[in-house]
Amino acid sequence: MKKWRNMDVSVEVNKIRLNQGRWEKMTVFTYNSPLEYESRVQSFLLENEAMHNLPLGIIQRMKTDMGRFEKEPVLGYLDHLGEIKTVLMRTPPHMWILASHIELSDQDINILVHFFKDNHHPVPGMIGASDNVTRFAEAWKKAVGVEYEVHMKQKVFQLDEVLTHQKSPGHLIKATEDHAALAREWMHAFGQEANVVHSEDELNEVVERLLNEQTLRLWVVDGEPVSMVNQSRNTPNGTTVSAVYTPDAHKRKGYATSAVAALSQELLGEGYQFCCLYTDLSNPTSNGIYQKIGYKPVGNSMVVNFI
Incomplete structure (x- = not known):
C-alpha cells in the first residue's frame, strides 16, 4: 500500500483573479509538510481550540502516525494580506474540513470555490462552522450544479x-x-x-x-x-x-x-x-x-x- 511522503517544502498553489479584472491579495497556500503547516496555522486554530479540535487533532496524528494516511492529504489555508481567513484540509477519502472562527465573506467563499474547481479537487462533503459551511455549500451548488444534503447539525462542547x-x-x-x-x-x-x-x-x-x-x-x-x-x-x-x-x-x-x-x-x-x-x-x-x-x-x- 502506497503511503505519502512527508516532504519538507511548502508550495503556493493558487492565486485567484477576481471578476473585477484585478489581482486581489488573497491566496490559497498548500503545504506538503505537516510540521511546516502546523507552524503556520496552529496559532490561528488555537484561538478556538475546542471548536477546531478536528484539524488540530489530525495535524497531531500526522506528526506521530503518518502511516495511518494512505493518500496524500491536502493541507491549506486562505490568506489575505498575510492573515489567515480559514484553514482547509482533507485526508482522502474523507470530506473537507473548513476551520475558521470568523464569518467568511462572499469573496472568501468565491476564492475557495475557484480553488477547488481550478485544481480539480473532489469535494464529497464538508464539515465546519455551520454558517460558513452552509454558504459554501450554496456557492458550490451554484458553481458546479450539484445538490447537497445536511448530514448532521452538531454542537461542539x-x-x-x-x-x-x-x-x-x-x-x-x-x-x-x-x-x-x-x-x-x-x-x-x-x-x-x-x-x-x-x-x-x-x-x-x-x-x-x-x-x-x-x-x-x-x-x-x-x-x-x-x-x-x-x-x-x-x-x-x-x-x-x-x-x-x-x-x-x-x-x-x-x-x-x-x-x-x-x-x-x-x-x-x-x-x-x-x-x-x-x-x-x-x-x-x-x-x-x-x-x-x-x-x-x-x-x-x-x-x-x-x-
Missing part, C-alpha cells in the same frame, strides 16, 4: 471541570482484547446511529487500533459492560471524547453520562486542560446530559454531503 452529578451504579474500565467482539458490535451500532457506514475491514481496523492504543472505555455494572466511550484525538492542550454509545437495553439509566464524566475526570487528571466533544443537535437528550456534568457549548458545526 468543552469541559474544563467535571461538575458534581448523580453517578449511576458501576465503574469505568479499559477495554481489552477480551472485549474485541463486543467493541466491533457496538462500534457498528454507533456508526448506524450516526448514519456513518464502515466496511467490515474498516471496523476491524478501528477496533484493533483503539484496543492497541488503550483509549476505549466501558462502563461496567455487576461485571456486564453497559456503555462505551472513547478518548479520541488530542489537541496541543486538550483531548476529545467520542464514540459514546449505549445499547437499547441499557439506555435511559445514566450509564453514558457516568461513563463520559468518569473518562473526562480521568483525562483532566492526566494533565489535559480540557475535554471536548461533538453532539448531534437532533438529539436534545445528549446535549442536556453533557451540560449537567460540565460541558459548555463553544460553537455550532455542520456536516454536508454533495450528491
Whole structure:
C-alpha cells in the first residue's frame, strides 16, 4: 500500500483573479509538510481550540502516525494580506474540513470555490462552522450544479471541570482484547446511529487500533459492560471524547453520562486542560446530559454531503 511522503517544502498553489479584472491579495497556500503547516496555522486554530479540535487533532496524528494516511492529504489555508481567513484540509477519502472562527465573506467563499474547481479537487462533503459551511455549500451548488444534503447539525462542547452529578451504579474500565467482539458490535451500532457506514475491514481496523492504543472505555455494572466511550484525538492542550454509545437495553439509566464524566475526570487528571466533544443537535437528550456534568457549548458545526 502506497503511503505519502512527508516532504519538507511548502508550495503556493493558487492565486485567484477576481471578476473585477484585478489581482486581489488573497491566496490559497498548500503545504506538503505537516510540521511546516502546523507552524503556520496552529496559532490561528488555537484561538478556538475546542471548536477546531478536528484539524488540530489530525495535524497531531500526522506528526506521530503518518502511516495511518494512505493518500496524500491536502493541507491549506486562505490568506489575505498575510492573515489567515480559514484553514482547509482533507485526508482522502474523507470530506473537507473548513476551520475558521470568523464569518467568511462572499469573496472568501468565491476564492475557495475557484480553488477547488481550478485544481480539480473532489469535494464529497464538508464539515465546519455551520454558517460558513452552509454558504459554501450554496456557492458550490451554484458553481458546479450539484445538490447537497445536511448530514448532521452538531454542537461542539468543552469541559474544563467535571461538575458534581448523580453517578449511576458501576465503574469505568479499559477495554481489552477480551472485549474485541463486543467493541466491533457496538462500534457498528454507533456508526448506524450516526448514519456513518464502515466496511467490515474498516471496523476491524478501528477496533484493533483503539484496543492497541488503550483509549476505549466501558462502563461496567455487576461485571456486564453497559456503555462505551472513547478518548479520541488530542489537541496541543486538550483531548476529545467520542464514540459514546449505549445499547437499547441499557439506555435511559445514566450509564453514558457516568461513563463520559468518569473518562473526562480521568483525562483532566492526566494533565489535559480540557475535554471536548461533538453532539448531534437532533438529539436534545445528549446535549442536556453533557451540560449537567460540565460541558459548555463553544460553537455550532455542520456536516454536508454533495450528491
